Amino acid sequence: MGDYFKPWRRKIGVVTLVMACVFAAGWVRSLTFVEAVDWQIYQSGVILGSIDSHFGLFVVEDGKSNRFSYPEWGTVEFRTVEELVSEGGTPVWHWQRFGFHVAAIFDRYSVYGLILAPYWSIVIPLTLLSAYLLLSKPRVVKPKAIAEPISETVA
Numbered sequence: 001m002g003d004y005f006k007p008w009r010r011k012i013g014v015v016t017l018v019m020a021c022v023f024a025a026g027w028v029r030s031l032t033f034v035e036a037v038d039w040q041i042y043q044s045g046v047i048l049g050s051i052d053s054h055f056g057l058f059v060v061e062d063g064k065s066n067r068f069s070y071p072e073w074g075t076v077e078f079r080t081v082e083e084l085v086s087e088g089g090t091p092v093w094h095w096q097r098f099g100f101h102v103a104a105i106f107d108r109y110s111v112y113g114l115i116l117a118p119y120w121s122i123v124i125p126l127t128l129l130s131a132y133l134l135l136s137k138p139r140v141v142k143p144k145a146i147a148e149p150i151s152e153t154v155a
Helices: 008-029 081-087 120-135
Strands: 034-042 044-051 054-062 072-076 091-097 100-106 110-118
Antiparallel strands (some): 034 072, 054 110, 100 110
């Protein structure tokens, strides 16, 4: 068993499995809570969050705000993706397919950009990659043949 984790692919497989578990926990938690990390830099803000089975990035260009803050963690009441998109006003552009959302929202003072990806699009590929790395047989390394040096014969 000690030799099982010697190759790098096994170690990377464990790391990807842990990442898949973390994202799966975020997936389950996002069904009940909306959580976000907010970072405000003067008139720009970046929010990395989890909402309604989606992991996303929300960028705000605010013409009114002029403050700086360190990243802050917050939890708010449950909302859906549709409520989040319509909160800033009517979206100028909103694309959604297979659970992915991309939106641009403009109001009087601010510009919002929103990118959301469903958790399944992160968890399933990580799980499949970790299964491949952990369960596939390692390649057998063949020793290189040592070539005999060519000797020059003087005639």
